[in-house]
Amino acid sequence: METSRREIAAMIMLGGTGAALSSAKAATPATEAKLVHHVFFWLKNPGSKVDRDQLIAGLATLKDIPVIRSLQIGVPASTEKRDVIDASYDVTELMYFDNLADQKAYQDHPIHLAFVKSCEHLWQKVLVYDMEIVAGD
């Protein structure tokens, strides 16, 4: 069987385009994920870099929970000081889920429960915002 270079090129482009579309879809949390779970932690010892880093390391273990579409861990950014900005927290985690059921599965997942058990002595306050995405890119 003979196949021309042009036919091969067309097949490669087709293969490439298909892969690009599907991977772009998978890589953008906002495209399919419909739920954002944003948690803020205030440490018992806010001045302790050791406690902060231990909490950050604990949060990093959560990435192995399969239902999490995207996970970011952060600290207050050095943006301009304004009355409307709350920069009093110490550590924050931001996660994307596809739906409510996946978020519930995350809450009950053994890795999440192990994280709470090993790190809850570090924080004095937790505040959670759950957001259903209604528009975006």
Next chain:
Amino acid sequence: METSRREIAAMIMLGGTGAALSSAKAATPATEAKLVHHVFFWLKNPGSKVDRDQLIAGLATLKDIPVIRSLQIGVPASTEKRDVIDASYDVTELMYFDNLADQKAYQDHPIHLAFVKSCEHLWQKVLVYDMEIVAGD
């Protein structure tokens, strides 16, 4: 020139892989963006669907500001009620920026200023969290 089916398949897979890698990089805001700007709004008329939709439409205009790497607009999700969850807000926006300078450029951008001017009569309270990403996918 003759090319075997196996060779063609290999070329397609190669083309596919290359496209997938480059598009994954471009499509994930968290990979390159280092700053999350999360804003919560409490409406003056929390029961008004008209006011809520007007605010959501106003927020949607922000997507044309070039420094925004990713923008999601949302409302409180119907997750389990828990003491640590604040679901009292009406509308929220979540944005990714590459750095502090881009976030400042957004604050000063004419489209942002026009949004504030046209929508600020709708809200009674705004609360902002700015997060510097220190770990994540």
